[in-house]
Amino acid sequence: MKKLRVAIAGLTACSGCQLSLLNCEDELPRMLELFEFHYFPMASSPALMEGEYDAVLVEGCLSMPHEKELLQELRRRSRYLVALGTCAVCGGVAALRNGEEREQLRQSVYGENQVASETYEPLPLHRVVQVDAAVTGCPPEKEELLRLLAGLARGVLPVAIDYPVCTECRMRENLCLLTERSALCLGPLTLGGCSARCPSLGVPCEGCRGPVPEANLAEALEIYAEKGFDKATVRDRLRRFCPEWKL
Amino acid sequence: MNRDLPIPAVISAIRPLTVDTSLVTLNTEPHHPVASSFLPGQFLELSLPGAGEFPVSYCGFPSVDGSIELCIRHIGHVTGPLRTAVPGDAAAVRGPFGHGFPLLAYVGQDLLLIAGGLGIAPLRSLLLALLAQRELWGRLTLLYGARETGALLFTDELLELQNRGMVELQLTVDHLEHCFDGPPYCRVALLPVLLDQLDLEPDRTCAAICGPPVVYPLLVSRLRQLGLSDDRIHLSLERRMKCGVGRCGHCAVGTRLCCVDGPVFSLAELAGIEGALG
Amino acid sequence: MAPQYIANHNLPLLLERLRRYAELHGPVRGEDGVVRFAAIAPGTLPDLSALRTLLPPKKYLLHPQETILNYTAAAGYQLQAEDVRSLILFGLHPCDLAGINYLDRVFLGDAPDPLYAARRATLTLIGISCTPDEFCSCHILPSPLNALSDLFLCSVDEGLIVTSGSPRGDELLDGVKDLLEEWEGAVPEDSRRFFGHAEAEQVRPEPDATLPEWQEFASHCLGCGACSLCCPTCYCFDVLEFCGLDSCSAERVRQWDNCLFKSHAEVAGGTNFRKERAERFLYRYRHKYRGFGPLQGVPSCVGCGRCRVVCPAGLDLRPLAERLEGRPL
Numbered sequence: 025m026k027k028l029r030v031a032i033a034g035l036t037a038c039s040g041c042q043l044s045l046l047n048c049e050d051e052l053p054r055m056l057e058l059f060e061f062h063y064f065p066m067a068s069s070p071a072l073m074e075g076e077y078d079a080v081l082v083e084g085c086l087s088m089p090h091e092k093e094l095l096q097e098l099r100r101r102s103r104y105l106v107a108l109g110t111c112a113v114c115g116g117v118a119a120l121r122n123g124e125e126r127e128q129l130r131q132s133v134y135g136e137n138q139v140a141s142e143t144y145e146p147l148p149l150h151r152v153v154q155v156d157a158a159v160t161g162c163p164p165e166k167e168e169l170l171r172l173l174a175g176l177a178r179g180v181l182p183v184a185i186d187y188p189v190c191t192e193c194r195m196r197e198n199l200c201l202l203t204e205r206s207a208l209c210l211g212p213l214t215l216g217g218c219s220a221r222c223p224s225l226g227v228p229c230e231g232c233r234g235p236v237p238e239a240n241l242a243e244a245l246e247i248y249a250e251k252g253f254d255k256a257t258v259r260d261r262l263r264r265f266c267p268e269w270k271l
Numbered sequence: 272m273n274r275d276l277p278i279p280a281v282i283s284a285i286r287p288l289t290v291d292t293s294l295v296t297l298n299t300e301p302h303h304p305v306a307s308s309f310l311p312g313q314f315l316e317l318s319l320p321g322a323g324e325f326p327v328s329y330c331g332f333p334s335v336d337g338s339i340e341l342c343i344r345h346i347g348h349v350t351g352p353l354r355t356a357v358p359g360d361a362a363a364v365r366g367p368f369g370h371g372f373p374l375l376a377y378v379g380q381d382l383l384l385i386a387g388g389l390g391i392a393p394l395r396s397l398l399l400a401l402l403a404q405r406e407l408w409g410r411l412t413l414l415y416g417a418r419e420t421g422a423l424l425f426t427d428e429l430l431e432l433q434n435r436g437m438v439e440l441q442l443t444v445d446h447l448e449h450c451f452d453g454p455p456y457c458r459v460a461l462l463p464v465l466l467d468q469l470d471l472e473p474d475r476t477c478a479a480i481c482g483p484p485v486v487y488p489l490l491v492s493r494l495r496q497l498g499l500s501d502d503r504i505h506l507s508l509e510r511r512m513k514c515g516v517g518r519c520g521h522c523a524v525g526t527r528l529c530c531v532d533g534p535v536f537s538l539a540e541l542a543g544i545e546g547a548l549g
Numbered sequence: 550m551a552p553q554y555i556a557n558h559n560l561p562l563l564l565e566r567l568r569r570y571a572e573l574h575g576p577v578r579g580e581d582g583v584v585r586f587a588a589i590a591p592g593t594l595p596d597l598s599a600l601r602t603l604l605p606p607k608k609y610l611l612h613p614q615e616t617i618l619n620y621t622a623a624a625g626y627q628l629q630a631e632d633v634r635s636l637i638l639f640g641l642h643p644c645d646l647a648g649i650n651y652l653d654r655v656f657l658g659d660a661p662d663p664l665y666a667a668r669r670a671t672l673t674l675i676g677i678s679c680t681p682d683e684f685c686s687c688h689i690l691p692s693p694l695n696a697l698s699d700l701f702l703c704s705v706d707e708g709l710i711v712t713s714g715s716p717r718g719d720e721l722l723d724g725v726k727d728l729l730e731e732w733e734g735a736v737p738e739d740s741r742r743f744f745g746h747a748e749a750e751q752v753r754p755e756p757d758a759t760l761p762e763w764q765e766f767a768s769h770c771l772g773c774g775a776c777s778l779c780c781p782t783c784y785c786f787d788v789l790e791f792c793g794l795d796s797c798s799a800e801r802v803r804q805w806d807n808c809l810f811k812s813h814a815e816v817a818g819g820t821n822f823r824k825e826r827a828e829r830f831l832y833r834y835r836h837k838y839r840g841f842g843p844l845q846g847v848p849s850c851v852g853c854g855r856c857r858v859v860c861p862a863g864l865d866l867r868p869l870a871e872r873l874e875g876r877p878l
Contacts, residue, residue: 273663274660276628278625318626320622323790324841350817361625363625494767509812509820511813511822513821517841520784522648523835526835526839528842530843531843546828549822
């Protein structure tokens with residue numbers, strides 16, 4: 025079987041998503057039989073983009089002009105473009121302060137020092153290029169990542185999940201932290217696929233996987249209000265990973 | 272026969288029919304019911320290993336040599352990857368499932384087949400079955416419409432049948448592509464308009480319909496105006512038939528399951544069911 | 550013959566004796582306070598005071614996510630093989646028994662589902678009477694009253710009257726007969742329930758799709774899936790296929806689904822036959838109170854009350870059902 029030619033790139037992000045791929049140590053040998061990781065600056069040097077790719081996986085959001093160029097270049101060269109991780113899918117933590125004055129933000133971080141590069145409000149990938157598939161999460165689940173790669177190797181894209189974290193939480197027969205502990209658990213609004221990793225450990229969902237389709241924000245806000253959480257608190261929590269929440 | 276276990280099949284041919292639709296021929300075990308004993312309108316579940324499984328209506332005629340013809344639009348999660356399959360690739364099949372068109376009830380009747388878009392697939396199967404025993408039925412009429420001429424399927428085959436006097440054929444398209452003046456055999460009108468000038472005897476005519484849900488309400492009301500009773504109108508409904516055997520719960524129409532009670536229903540069976548026609 | 554009776558103080562002995570036949574599971578309260586069907590640890594008692602477990606016993610028969618087929622290039626698709634162990638489920642309330650009976654009708658019908666059938670064959674069901682709370686509606690539904698089990702325990706003062714409902718039940722009774730006494734007292738009129746009555750099943754017309762209630766439900770529903778995941782009879786499943794990290798192998802998986810999810814009625818190309826959540830509530834209603842396909846006319850609700858208890862938005866289909874069905878539920 026012909027190896028799939030793959031590029032893996034990181035934009036504005038912490039590199040954790042790429043790292044979670046490298047952390048699949050048991051599976052790496054099998055991956056190398058299926059894929060030629062041709063362009064993967066984080067894992068290999070020198071990294072030169074060349075020719076066409078069967079798939080590119082892109083971590084991070086866009087916050088600098090050169091990133092946009094890089095992304096468009098990758099898009100042009102690749103059959104499939106996959107958004108890898110929450111920053112790429114919905115902006116993520118880098119976009120936490122979107123909507124605020126950028127010059128003030130810059131000064132609060134760097135003071136009067138000069139910052140080398142020009143930046144703008146971080147954007148998720150889909151605002152700039154067509155995204156064929158997305159693996160969300162901060163970081164993505166290993167299992168989901170491996171399934172994505174295994175599918176790509178055969179030209180199959182993952183089926184989009186359409187249920188919230190609550191679904192898998194109930195499947196695991198967990199205590200409901202929202203209804204039984206009155207915790208600010210974002211499970212009902214957050215895309216599932218993580219097997220309710222945090223609530224299963226007694227930690228309320230932080231919303232790291234971004235919004236579930238058809239999220240019922242109005243009802244959730246009412247329930248949170250009954251538990252004593254005002255709209256601003258919920259908004260801040262929700263926007264930590266996804267600035268595009270409208271509330 | 273284990274209805275849960277797909278049996279191996281090999282893709283023997285993929286013939287592109289339009290930009291997004293192919294005629295796929297599979298070969299499976301000779302004499303297996305999945306290929307040899309189905310009624311037009313029934314469906315099978317086709318697996319592409321690694322991609323998944325999807326329900327698809329039979330498009331051809333039952334065979335004893337294990338060959339199966341399917342007309343597939345490559346727009347789904349599994350049908351997409353199927354587009355790049357090549358002869359010799361492995362597939363798997365389960366079926367036949369559901370209820371097809373009621374051939375026995377059609378004996379001695381005039382038959383009016385109405386197909387919209389990809390709905391021609393099961394109706395081609397029905398047409399082939401009817402032609403195989405041509406003497407059992409009265410008039411055979413096929414009304415077939417698509418978005419544009421490039422989306423009409425099997426036109427050569429259908430025009431050949433018309434020329435041989437086997438079927439009265441009327442083709443129509445919603446609109447013409449810029450580059451065409453329109454072929455002489457094809458009208459430019461919405462499918463239900465073809466019924467306007469149709470001369471039929473409602474007491475001895477049965478209608479078999481398959482098309483996108485959007486055309487059903489208009490077709491049905493037009494057929495009723497022409498005097499056809501609801502038990503003379505059969506429609507094939509599309510739903511998400513994931514298991515094919517009445518267990519997965521996705522394909523109910525009212526309280527009927529498309530996979531076991533359908534996908535072909537008489538209009539009388541669908542009476543009072545909100546949303547049944549789309 | 551007088552009814553057989555086991556005194557409450559002999560319950561630990563009964564459990565130890567049952568353990569010789571198979572692994573023993575029953576309602577167990579976890580440290581987090583959640584009551585789940587789980588293994589009853591030796592020397593401990595199940596929580597027989599709990600009215601309902603979070604998940605119903607369907608989890609033993611249909612796992613939340615399970616492989617149903619395996620594919621290899623050499624062998625094609627093969628049914629998933631599983632080592633099933635014998636299991637006694639102890640302390641099933643009539644609603645949960647009815648739930649299993651209903652699933653049996655779906656999955657053990659003309660062509661039994663292989664995994665379900667294999668697991669079901671190794672299950673022994675021991676039911677127990679209970680007293681409903683305000684969330685329950687079992688006492689008005691026919692199925693819990695008529696539910697089948699291998700053994701059924703009916704609470705009376707100081708103990709449990711034991712009746713057998715199958716040859717397996719007879720076998721177990723025989724094995725514990727030294728623990729049984731003859732019950733001299735009165736047996737409650739309905740040996741399963743302390744109150745309640747069955748209504749005849751009726752075929753009713755389609756519910757009115759234009760009722761404002763469907764929209765009202767939709768506006769409050771979070772789409773979390775809890776109602777059906779926790780329902781003893783909701784069996785809808787999605788089917789997924791995953792490739793192995795090689796050039797050919799694959800597995801097919803089914804997982805619990807919910808009719809309120811967006812994709813439930815979506816077909817290839819993006820057409821959604823139940824685009825609006827309100828339409829999905831109508832779908833859910835039909836399934837719960839009217840039944841689908843071969844079970845048309847058989848309500849699948851067994852009145853356990855779980856959907857009402859677990860809904861974060863406190864949604865309750867029952868008042869509407871009572872109005873549409875014209876009787877209390």
